[in-house]
Amino acid sequence: MDHTQEQLYAASLRRDSHGTHTSTTHSVISKHLDVEELEMLLEAYFVQIDGTLNKLSTLREYVDDTEDYINIMLDDKQNHLLQMGVMLTTATLVVSAFVVVAGIFGMNIKIDLFNEEKAGMQEFLWTVGGGATGSVFLYVIAIAWCKHKRLLE
Template sequence: MEGNGSSFISGGDLKQIDNCQEQFFGGPVAPSRNSHGTHTSTHSAISKHLDVEELEMLLEAYFVQIDGTLNKLSTLREYVDDTEDYINIMLDDKQNHLLQMGVMLTTATLVVSAFVVLAGIFGMNIKIELFNPDIAGMPEFLWTVGGGTAGSVFLYVIAIAWCKHRRLLE
C-alpha cells in the first residue's frame, strides 16, 4: 500500500519492529510511541546513564587496585635497590679488606726477601772465622741470625705503621 511514493506501516507492525530492535540492539533504537502518543526514549537514556555510572565505578575500583599494585611494586623496587646498594657496600668493604691484606702480605714478602738477601750474603762460600770449626763461632752466627730476624720484624712494623699513617690500612 503506497501513498505518495512512501510505504505505510500500521501501529501493530510498528510495535513488532520495536520489539525486534530491542532484541537485537538491547533497547529501542528509534523513539517509539505508546498508546498516548508520547516518546519513551527516556527509559533507554536512564538505563544507559546507569550503565555508564556502573562502568565508572568499576573502572575506579580497578584504578584503585592498579594504583595499590603500582605502589607495592614501587616499594619493592626501592627495597631491591636498597638491598643492591647494601650488598655493593658490603662487597666494597670486603674488597678493601682483601686489598689491605694484600698490602700487608706484600710488605711481609719484601721484608722476608731482605732477610733472605742478608742470609744469602752470609751464606756464600767465603773463608771467614765464623765457619772455622776450630774457633767457636756459633754465638756470632746466632747473633747474626737473631739480629737479621729482629731487623726484619722491625722493618715490617715500621712499614705497617707507615701504611696506617698514610691511611692505606685501617
C-alpha cells in the first residue's frame, strides 16, 4: 500500500508539475505574443504620428516662408509709397517757390514790367513761362540728386 500511494502521489506530482509547466509555458508564450502585438501596434502608431509630425513641420515651414514673402512684398510697397511721398514733397517745394515768385510779380508794385507804354503783358507771360520752366528744371535736378543719393530708385 505504501508503494502504491507513492506511485499515485508521484503521478499526481508529474501531472501537476507537467500541467503547471504547460500552463506556465502557455502563459509565457501568450504574454510574449501579446507584447509583440502591442509593440507592432505601437510601432504602427509611431510611424503614423511621425508622418503627421513631418507634414505639420513642412506646413509650418511653408507658412513661415509665405509670411516672410508677404512681409517682403509689404516692405517693397511701403518703400514705393515713401519714394512717392519724397517726389510729391519735392514737387510741392518747387511749386511753392514758383508761387512765391508769381506772388512777388503779382503784387501791385511799380516795376517796369507793368508800364503801359511797354508791352507789359508779353513780359509778364515770359516771366511766368520762365518761372514755370525754372520750377520744372529745379524739380528734375532735385529728383536726380535724390536718385544719386539713392533715396529713390
